[in-house]
Amino acid sequence: MNKQQNILIIGGGLCGSLLALRLGQRGYRVSVYEMRPDIRQVNTDSGRSINLALSDRGKKAMKLVGIEEQIKAFCVPMTGRILHDVSGKTMFSAYSGRENEFINSISRGQLNALLIDEAEKHKYVSFYFNKKCLSVDFEKTTALFKDYDTKKEFIEDADVIIATDGAGSALRKSYFTARKFLFSYSQDYLTHGYKELSIPADKNGGYQIDKNALHIWGREDFMLIALPNLDGSFTVTLFLSYDEGDYNFNNLTTKERVLEFFDKYFKDALEIMPNLAEEFFKNPTSPLGTIRCSPWHYKGNTLLMGDAAHAIVPFYGQGMNASLEDIVEFDQVLDNHQGDWETVFKTYEASRRKDTNAIADLAIDNFHEMKGHVNSDIFRQKRALEMALEKHFPLKYASKYSLVTFNEDVGYREAMIRGRAQDKAILNMIADGDLDLKADLESILKKVLKATEAVLEDDKIAGFN
């Protein structure tokens, strides 16, 4: 095969720069066109999350390209959730019963800069910034760009185009509007939007609340969360309906109303958010959408990857991880079919889409769980039981959360099916009084595993999975 083919990557974010790095390691000739300025030379990160949750699927991708040690310096480990109730009382809920399982708050900008640095070390990998893709001619394998510096438009020809240009992908729009083949597509918005806010470091540069947790103020109809940054601050995100309820984005139009809202529902957070009112009106309100489509590729010419193919809502902390895992899966397909792009793309989509569909569903489920269920009695009992099972039987039990987050060798779909069956089995046994939570854990584990198998078998017979 001829690795001197030109591969054009649209979008140099996390997914695109990791892809460029990996293809560079494989010896390909790669050009990456990114619409934003070089993140290594500017400090703005406007409109995008400043930090993200990195977990084991993302780490596996870091390992693939050999930077798993380097990124540790950018990470703040989060071992569980700290739930803040209305009165300001907090409760810690671990992510896993196993000691070594935690997620990491990582700076998007730092990670992206590292990936670009590493990719550029490869002779045949080049990045071009301030170049926005306007459309792709997938039959000719050419892309139309606008150069933000010169203000001119230009066309790039390539042997293969891979679009990692996020939820607003230009290639995906070209698939949709060209109507040259049947293109299944969905964009699905929640009734809620989000806005980023912050808790600054204290005057000594220290953290004002526990740094090793993801903080959640769940209020059934809306929710506030906070993830730690390396500098002592937290990035805070408010999830709120656009137009439902007494307080919503459409009617929080004055400083007084915003402060009243936070005072009523997030009093302990408000006390450490001195810039709330200013940030609230300065920062944009953004929608929460899920995007799915198929096919991802056109023949062997073009392919969608990352958010461009499957954008999800952020509630499972898996958006970045899913996009990074795309590269791991793609790399495995390359091992088997390198040299035949159409087979590579087809094989990749055939195995990958079931998993990205599953994490999309799980992320929406978790929105409802985070807002409300974490506060319900039966869910709390389940959670406590699962932590005990994971702690005492680290190799024999993994909760749905652990399957999704810490079991990078189990696909999302398998994690979803098994995890949901476990949840259903445990919740029903607790509700029916069939589980003596004081009994020995060994016998409880046996009952849980048996009931889970029964749930899976019942669904299988009914043709549900």
Place this chain on the structure above:
Amino acid sequence: MNKQQNILIIGGGLCGSLLALRLGQRGYRVSVYEMRPDIRQVNTDSGRSINLALSDRGKKAMKLVGIEEQIKAFCVPMTGRILHDVSGKTMFSAYSGRENEFINSISRGQLNALLIDEAEKHKYVSFYFNKKCLSVDFEKTTALFKDYDTKKEFIEDADVIIATDGAGSALRKSYFTARKFLFSYSQDYLTHGYKELSIPADKNGGYQIDKNALHIWGREDFMLIALPNLDGSFTVTLFLSYDEGDYNFNNLTTKERVLEFFDKYFKDALEIMPNLAEEFFKNPTSPLGTIRCSPWHYKGNTLLMGDAAHAIVPFYGQGMNASLEDIVEFDQVLDNHQGDWETVFKTYEASRRKDTNAIADLAIDNFHEMKGHVNSDIFRQKRALEMALEKHFPLKYASKYSLVTFNEDVGYREAMIRGRAQDKAILNMIADGDLDLKADLESILKKVLKATEAVLEDDKIAGFN
């Protein structure tokens, strides 16, 4: 309220003409713009199904406007499916254990013509043909049309615009492309397309196969069906993959291949399809898509109804029925909120969408059931048992099919949830040997109802419904 407002209906198909008729009965001033010629003056029905299955939800709508007796003359009752196996053997499978429950093959053209005739009897209802809607300005409540006769474009102003212009709706496209609000939208295609063919009447004008059934040749990977027409012919539809399998639409390119395919899989049908090869290459191959979106309305200005809001695949025979039922539901909302269009539209969507989403899911499920499951042992046993239960306990048991098709006062969503739970309960009891199918039916009914409740309760506790 002022009924002298101008209501503009885009699309004079079944849904639009029924809506015009009902609004006319309510005294509204209504203009209907239809892109096709007046169906009462032309005989072509190109590209559209010639007959459709009318069942109890559709009949309820006919009753609402008082034409339930008139339409009987257009109907051929179908009391069940006749399954044709590869060897030509047939098996009858009733749609219900109750005598009075059957579906009807009805001519789309005749029904549409009657609805237009009835609507036009109202002084303030007018139809305009050969006027294609190009786009809608939903903020100004105006629609842009092209007049196919004069070739000129013109704009119509209205107080309210309701689009019943089908799966390719101009209003829905305007919602999508304007990007003035968050518009959730999905178009989802099956890998299969369809093509209409025919079985002509015999030389005496009689039916060549049983007229009172829907005929199915299910072959796992593809399927042929036939519905009777009043003139002794059958409209036949082939459902086949575009590009998978040994035989598919993309590779059936010669007369010889088509005849070979039918000879191999549909021999008994081929014998009575003298025009097969000609029709196969003359008639279009069309895609099978599901369309969902939200919101359906913009303020009190514009509303999507029928296929424009929720197009589904044809496998439950509910596409037309769902669109006609839209009018019944809309009419009930008008009873409560007439005079306030925004509240009418909002209330209508809030109650209706869960049901149209459910029938969309059920229709896709049924595709797989019709192709294959109807031939599986455990599904056949379930079906036989359900027929016996319906026959002996007509008031106490209704299968999923009956709930969907014959229980017009049960919403689609409720029918889906209860129907799936029943299926799961019965299939599992049969698979596990928990049902003695020779036992007295009374005790079997009790077991089935109890197991169904248990399935529903388990799902509820797990938060699944």
